[in-house]
Amino acid sequence: MNAGPLAGLTALEISSFVAAPLGGLTLAQLGAEVIRVDPVGGAADQGRWPLAPSGTSLFWTGLNKGKRSVTVNFRQPEGRQIIADLVRASGPGGGIVLTNAVGQAWLGYPELARLRPDLIHLQILGYRDGRAAVDYTVNAETGFPLVTGPDALDGPVNHVLPAWDVACGLYAAVGLLAAERRRANTGAGSQITLALADVAMAVAGNLGFLAEAQLGQDRPRIGNHLFGGLARDFRTGDGQRIMLVALTRRHFADLAKITGLTDTFAELERLLGADFGTDGDRYRHREVIAALLEPWITARPLADIEREFAGTSVLWSRYRKFTEIDLTQNPLLAQISQPGVGSLLAPASPLVVEGTGDVRAAPALGADTVPVLTQLLGLAEADVRALAERGVVGTSS
Numbered sequence: 001m002n003a004g005p006l007a008g009l010t011a012l013e014i015s016s017f018v019a020a021p022l023g024g025l026t027l028a029q030l031g032a033e034v035i036r037v038d039p040v041g042g043a044a045d046q047g048r049w050p051l052a053p054s055g056t057s058l059f060w061t062g063l064n065k066g067k068r069s070v071t072v073n074f075r076q077p078e079g080r081q082i083i084a085d086l087v088r089a090s091g092p093g094g095g096i097v098l099t100n101a102v103g104q105a106w107l108g109y110p111e112l113a114r115l116r117p118d119l120i121h122l123q124i125l126g127y128r129d130g131r132a133a134v135d136y137t138v139n140a141e142t143g144f145p146l147v148t149g150p151d152a153l154d155g156p157v158n159h160v161l162p163a164w165d166v167a168c169g170l171y172a173a174v175g176l177l178a179a180e181r182r183r184a185n186t187g188a189g190s191q192i193t194l195a196l197a198d199v200a201m202a203v204a205g206n207l208g209f210l211a212e213a214q215l216g217q218d219r220p221r222i223g224n225h226l227f228g229g230l231a232r233d234f235r236t237g238d239g240q241r242i243m244l245v246a247l248t249r250r251h252f253a254d255l256a257k258i259t260g261l262t263d264t265f266a267e268l269e270r271l272l273g274a275d276f277g278t279d280g281d282r283y284r285h286r287e288v289i290a291a292l293l294e295p296w297i298t299a300r301p302l303a304d305i306e307r308e309f310a311g312t313s314v315l316w317s318r319y320r321k322f323t324e325i326d327l328t329q330n331p332l333l334a335q336i337s338q339p340g341v342g343s344l345l346a347p348a349s350p351l352v353v354e355g356t357g358d359v360r361a362a363p364a365l366g367a368d369t370v371p372v373l374t375q376l377l378g379l380a381e382a383d384v385r386a387l388a389e390r391g392v393v394g395t396s397s
């Protein structure tokens with residue numbers, strides 16, 4: 001039994017891809033019972049890459065850890081009725097629906113709220129008006145790909161990380177918890193919509209990108225430099241790459257002292273009329289500062305640089321491939337046995353809260369159809385098997 005801070009909450013997740021499953025995962029890792037309902041045979045993300053050698057989707061299993069899996073034939077009225085019954089029968093902490101399915105009136109707030117007036121229903125959309133969008137199309141029109149990458153590049157650079165999906169999933173979890181708090185205080189349900197395009201626009205606005213554009217400033221491409229500050233990648237003497245960051249006056253002073261450039265930078269400040277203790281001047285003169293730092297870095301192997309920076313305020317890290325990351329010493333990760341994959345180290349919630357920390361594997365598709373329908377709906381196991389034989393529900397193979 002999960003004893004996390006959200007124990008007692010039951011959420012029904014009808015979803016696919018990133019945003020909605022991440023919202024459900026966030027709740028599940030904090031102790032909620034999250035029941036993911038897929039069509040029989042799986043949704044469109046069931047086989048999404050990357051894959052294990054067995055063909056099992058590492059993407060799907062990663063986003064569905066700790067959930068229960070039920071499969072239902074959405075095309076049959078009997079299957080839709082099962083989902084409605086699950087919403088109605090999920091107890092006082094239930095009646096919570098998270099979905100990114102569109103064009104399904106039977107799954108919408110008006111229909112389900114007739115069955116359960118205290119329903120909390122969160123619908124993820126592409127655009128607020130219902131038009132379709134995905135992370136990569138939203139990203140393209142929000143401006144980020146044209147300010148990402150080296151200054152001489154002609155053309156966009158997309159994010160490898162689906163940043164807007166991730167932000168949307170976390171917003172979804174927060175929205176559901178806010179609505180649940182309101183319900184606990186008033187008894188009222190909530191209809192919530194969350195548009196992926198709005199998430200991207202909100203983040204761009206909150207970080208100042210939109211205000212900058214409105215004031216007529218066109219953000220330049222600056223490669224791996226930090227806009228408005230001092231940060232850049234450098235190659236070490238043994239061919240490694242590091243990222244070096246100086247966000248504050250102290251960071252820069254420590255960096256200057258370690259590299260033996262304190263007097264040089266002081267003289268340069270005098271000649272330029274600059275103050276490298278400020279973000280703006282470090283940014284304006286980033287190229288000459290980097291040119292002075294580069295010989296010190298390229299003359300040393302990574303191990304020497306690590307030794308020099310140890311115990312100082314200097315912010316830096318070596319660039320690593322995923323395959324080079326040491327997972328064995330990370331307290332976030334725990335060993336699980338994942339069906340279809342085998343033994344893996346997988347992350348718990350990064351929120352360190354009493355009652356959390358256990359990592360549970362993702363279920364096999366449909367593995368919980370029988371126990372969920374017998375426990376929540378009171379069906380006999382033979383009844384569920386009969387439904388499966390008629391194709392109304394699916395069970396794990």
